């Protein structure tokens with residue numbers, strides 16, 4: 397649509413006269429179709445990749461969550477072992493007390509008391525370990541709830557983007573088919589040489605046509621030499637198409653877009669203003 401509005405603007409400014417070669421007029425429109433078609437094709441390639449990326453991310457989040465759950469399970473198993481150890485030690489203590497009751501010498505009593513004290517020490521160590529394990533579990537539970545949130549978000553995002561991608565792909569395919577029709581109708585209307593030039597430049601550069609604004613090629617940003625700029629501005633539509641000396645694209649000039657911008661240029665070099673006053 398950009399190309400068409402440009403042409404309408406050209407006709408508005410210079411009624412009855414177009415500074416643009418008739419083939420170039422069509423090529424400007426063709427380029428808008430080609431650029432849009434490329435955008436759609438790129439999007440058709442990018443969207444499945446985007447969805448695949450989200451699937452990979454979901455798997456990674458699931459993996460992280462499974463890792464945290466595994467650590468939680470290991471801490472729980474550790475505490476069960478510790479508790480069973482504590483029970484064993486408590487049984488030893490009970491046995492020790494019975495042995496003390498049945499002891500016949502002071503030496504035996506002292507030995508059993510040692511056994512009991514040792515078992516109590518072992519219980520104390522395990523209770524400390526249990527406490528440490530519970531602290532780790534608490535931290536892991538916090539990680540689990542973060543992992544749960546991340547998983548829910550990843551699932552939601554994937555589901556949403558899958559639908560959006562499918563809708564966009566379907567819409568893009570329709571738009572692309574429409575553009576292909578327009579291109580197929582337009583291309584035969586362009587002169588053979590101009591069309592093959594266009595195709596050759598577009599193949600190498602991505603786009604074949606560039607607008608000249610403020611004496612610059614808008615595609616490569618290089619200045620157009622003053623004489624060539626004047627040629628571009630004053631040309632008749634019967635003239636040969638002009639190319640940018642820097643990038644080789646076909647140049648066109650749109651007075652409707654260029655003129656207002658020139659007025660906003662705050663400072664004009666003295667040299668340029670002299671040249672301008674001599675010309676006018």
Ligand SMILES: [Zn+2]
Nearest residue numbers: 613616640643
């Ligand atoms: Zn250029």
